[in-house]
Amino acid sequence: MDTLTLIRPDDWHLHLRDDDALRAVVGASARQFARAIVMPNLKPPVTTVAHAQAYRARILDALAPAVAADPLCAGFEPLMTLYLTDRTAPDEIKRARDSGFVHAVKLYPAGATTNSDAGVTSIAAVRPALEAMQASGLPLLIHGEVTDAHIDVFDREAVFIETVLEPMRRDFPDLRIVFEHITTKEAAQYVAQASGPIAATITAHHLLYERNALFKGGMRPHWYCLPILKRETHRRALLEAATSGSPRFFLGTDSAPHAKDLKEHACGCAGCYTAPHALELYAAAFESVGRLDRLEGFASLHGPDFYRLPRNTSRVTLRRQSWTVPDSLPFGAERIVPLASGEALAWRLSS
Ligand code: NCD
């Protein structure tokens, strides 16, 4: 098989940043995806519908030059999210639901990851907002890691399931939840076996790499992201979930651009930049287990079904054509290093 045609996929977890960084990266996602759930962890975070509306307008402005340069970028739709804080009012949730452009609310445990300081300090603090979300059907997107410094960084997702997620789901059984960027077999099993409205996104990097990639021949900061890469047993469980055909699992790149200098740093930022070659990376992962036939469900069908949005109707084609991921790309006045730079990939999105 030398070509692979799919209904145009969507990215259900994406960081687009703002200003020069936004202008540098938005075209990469627009070339590959019809829509993307845009994360709200800007500085300051996107906490209101008014902020989300203004951010959406900035994204569409930044997109215009990309569309002029490459027609494949046309029609990209940013699906906005709100950043949940201890002070999010139920009225803001209702406004979000009625807006037509806010499609979810993101829960970052305070301190869990990049720009999460304003995040949620306890589930008790956000009860009124969760009640409003449960009533209105607006999905809650969860960064599922505890932040307790005493819990080993490799265990924080599994501990979150037991101590936060499961109790919360007992209290809010009809709350629609996406467990974002899952990285463990515990999370994959939890979502696969759960009853009720819960799904999960899985990144390409967690399907392709296990934690030794961080240390291959030396420190590899471009493989550092949160939640951090786990052992091979977890990678295999994620690959099994993604390729299982279960509608509870769908594509979310968590492409999280940071400038080269801030990644290659004494205290490097967390985040892998995968937007430019996202579909090529996912194709490599699915092909590694002989499951390219399941890529369309994962990339193009399960996400819109969970979000209760129409499936896309146009298509994209990948061709089997070996190419090398560039060493770096322009990023405003700086450079950015895409994940797996310098490595060969077997599939390429055709123009
Ligand atoms: C993300 C970022 O840089 O915004 N980083 C990451 O490692 N994934 C934040 C996040 O999604 O956790």
Ligand code: ZN
């Ligand atoms: Zn993210």
